[in-house]
Amino acid sequence: MTALPNGIHEFLAGTDWRDAKISPLPGDASFRRYFRLANGGGTAMLMHAPPPEEDPGPFLNVARWLTGNGKRAPQILAADPAKGWILTEDFGDERVRERLEKSPQEEKRIYTAAVDVLADLHRRPPGPFSPYDMETYLREVNLLIEWYCPRVGIAADQPSWESAWKEVLEPLLERQHPGVTVLRDYHAENIMLPPDGGQGLIDFQDALVGHQAYDLVSLLQDARRDVSPEVERAMLDHYRAQANPGPEFEADYAVLGAQRNAKIVGIFTRLAERDGKPRYLALIPRVWRLMERDLRHQELAPVARWFDANIPDTVRKAEGAISL
Known part of the structure; x- marks a missing residue:
């Protein structure tokens, strides 16, 4: 007990x-x-x-x-x-993840409702929260070289890593202002489906003021479940129709996808190494696949070159997997 x-x-x-x-x-x-x-x-x-x-x-x-x-x-x-x-x-036990495991045909409807929540949130002035600034973005991506790289036997060069990310993130930060409320962990395991209907939010205590695309990345590039490419595309189109976020939006979506996925690889490795929670290592291959896809966007060329120079093909072809 x-x-x-x-x-x-x-x-x-x-x-x-x-x-x-x-x-x-x-x-x-x-x-x-x-x-x-x-x-x-x-x-x-x-x-x-x-x-x-x-x-x-x-x-x-x-x-x-x-x-x-x-x-x-x-x-x-x-x-x-x-x-x-x-x-x-109490919102009950049913999260989006459990509902979709039982009723996968509801995926598009449920994700549409989740995107509607974000679109409405983004129409409101941002909350009184700290900014998602360069220091925060860099601190997060550094988790990959602090925890993942040593685990796979790579001595990563931090100055060149940070330099590549600064080059990629500086244009995005200019477009981020005035910013929106970013919940930061908005995905299928943190969206509840209460018995009385609607969608309940949890795990939002780290909210910041940041970019419109960040919570969409969290939702649609989910570390814990596969979102079909068709649903991801439809949800991006649905959001754009409501929010009109500008021509650079999908480039920024890819940049923040790579940034978030690099952070998650580091966090999941840390959970295993420091906190004795090895089950998160099994999720890393999915996150790595999502990050590889993001890195194909030309806006991420400096970061992609860093990966090519520092993460061997033998590791990348294994999709970033780490032995348990």
């Missing part, structure tokens, strides 16, 4: 859920833990995001901002951020 965190009963004692049944739920790629509370005929979700590893404050801030701007973030029922406790409404 999984041990409950210290302080859980003390926190619940100040809520209407003090006598609820507590059921631990599977965790994610962080230090956060989740519990479902059952009290009579109702349920609620309890998140434990303990400092110093986690800071629940941003989750609360972004949730309230999203709710105030017409988005379905979970209602906050009680919170003690200093001790890492947040009690929210």
Whole structure:
């Protein structure tokens, strides 16, 4: 039986859920833990995001901002951020991923609704969040050379890596202003399908003000499930019809695709090496395939040349796979 965190009963004692049944739920790629509370005929979700590893404050801030701007973030029922406790409404168990595993014919309809959420969000002024700036982009792509390259025996040259990315990202940053709210992890496992309908958002605590294409990349170049090329194309067209993002939009989509996928390769390797979560290594080949596709765009030529010079064909032909 999984041990409950210290302080859980003390926190619940100040809520209407003090006598609820507590059921631990599977965790994610962080230090956060989740519990479902059952009290009579109702349920609620309890998140434990303990400092110093986690800071629940941003989750609360972004949730309230999203709710105030017409988005379905979970209602906050009680919170003690200093001790890492947040009690929210329960969206249920069904995510987009589970629905599509059961009903793949719904893929286009469900993804259209998810793109509609982004298009509406992007029509609103961005939230009071930090900018997705060059420093942040570089810190993220550096995860690949900090974690993945050593794992596969490559001593990567960081200055040339960063120089290639700066060349690619500088034009994009000019087009990014004034920016939109970027949720940063908007994909099939973070979009809930509550029993009462609609789409519920979770895992948005790292929101920044950035580029329109970023959350589309997260949604359509999903590290955890294959999105059909036909659906990806249709969703990009659907977004363009609503948002009219400009002629460079799909070039920027490719750039941010490569940037995000490089980051994810690094994160998944770190999860295995540092955090003892090797299951994420099995997802790297999919991410590598998506990144290779992005690198074929001419806007990414400096980064593509770096990969050609630094990542041997034997690794790339293996689609970036790492032995478990």
